[in-house]
Amino acid sequence: MIEWISTNLPDVYRIGWEGTNSWSDAFSATIYMTGWSFVIGGILGLAMGLFLVLTGPNGVLSNRFGFKVLDIFTSIVRAIPFIILLAILKGFTYAIVGTNLGKTAALIPLSAATFAFYARQVQVVFSEMDKGVIEAAQASGATLWDIIKIYLSEGLPELIRVSTVTLISLIGETAMAGAIGAGGLGYIAIYYGYNRSATDVTIVATLCILILVFVIQFIGDFLTKKLSHK
Numbered sequence: 092m093i094e095w096i097s098t099n100l101p102d103v104y105r106i107g108w109e110g111t112n113s114w115s116d117a118f119s120a121t122i123y124m125t126g127w128s129f130v131i132g133g134i135l136g137l138a139m140g141l142f143l144v145l146t147g148p149n150g151v152l153s154n155r156f157g158f159k160v161l162d163i164f165t166s167i168v169r170a171i172p173f174i175i176l177l178a179i180l181k182g183f184t185y186a187i188v189g190t191n192l193g194k195t196a197a198l199i200p201l202s203a204a205t206f207a208f209y210a211r212q213v214q215v216v217f218s219e220m221d222k223g224v225i226e227a228a229q230a231s232g233a234t235l236w237d238i239i240k241i242y243l244s245e246g247l248p249e250l251i252r253v254s255t256v257t258l259i260s261l262i263g264e265t266a267m268a269g270a271i272g273a274g275g276l277g278y279i280a281i282y283y284g285y286n287r288s289a290t291d292v293t294i295v296a297t298l299c300i301l302i303l304v305f306v307i308q309f310i311g312d313f314l315t316k317k318l319s320h321k
Contacts, residue, residue: 100291106283112274117296120194120274121303124265127198129258132205136257137250139165139206140213141242149222151229151238169207173264176200197265197273205261212253216246248318255311259304266300276300 107113139161145151146158171179177200184199185191220242228241243250266277276296284293 100295103289103291103295106279106292112279112283114279114299117274117276117279118299120278121262121265121276121300124194124197124201124268124273124275125258125261125303128201128205128261128265129254131198132202133209133254133257135202135206136209137213139210140217141239143210143214144217144242145235145239147218151225151235165207165210168203169211173200173204174267176204177268192272194268194273194275197268201261201264201268204264205257208260209253209257212257213250216249216253217242219249220245248315251311251318252315255307255315258307258311262300262303262307276303 103114108115142152143158143161143165146154146161148158150158168176177197180200180203181191184196187199188195190196224241224245225238228238233241263277265273265275266281269275269278269281276299280293280296280300283289284291284296
């Protein structure tokens with residue numbers, strides 16, 4: 092197998108499996124950036140999406156001014172192209188992690204982009220829930236925390252679905268994170284493949300990204316269907 096790769100895919104073989112910007116390093120960098128950015132941005136996005144619903148019209152904490160502030164802030168962050176977000180958050184990134192380069196530095200702008208995107212997805216999920224369930228809970232004297240738990244439990248299948256969409260979108264953004272030396276499969280495809288006219292590298296890197304996307308999609312669809320038929 093190794094001999095076949097070295098003969099038919101020489102540029103792929105030349106990158107190697109060990110060391111910086113090798114195939115194993117690219118895999119781990121992509122998974123590292125995707126995973127941690129989703130955890131950080133996902134938690135913030137879940138909280139923001141929840142508060143957008145709670146403070147919105149007919150929400151249990153309905154507050155027109157508070158909702159407007161949160162809504163505008165989310166819309167602004169969501170509207171900024173990711174490559175520009177990298178530049179805007181340069182100073183903040185340096186203050187947090189002490190550098191503007193590398194996969195850890197990329198977590199800040201990636202988390203910010205995930206936060207805004209996921210917040211909107213969560214807002215839609217909770218807004219489309221059956222209002223009768225929430226009204227019944229309020230009528231029975233449920234506390235705010237009880238209502239939050241109802242939102243989370245009732246919306247869980249849809250939350251998993253939008254989480255899947257967010258993760259897939261995030262994998263695409265890790266490719267752009269290569270602009271600050273973050274590495275990853277996208278960086279391999281662009282720098283070692285496209286820029287050096289090494290078509291075999293571009294194809295293999297793209298196939299690796301597709302495999303990651305299909306795995307995430309499969310797991311997400313499986314969990315969504317399983318929880319939807321409880």
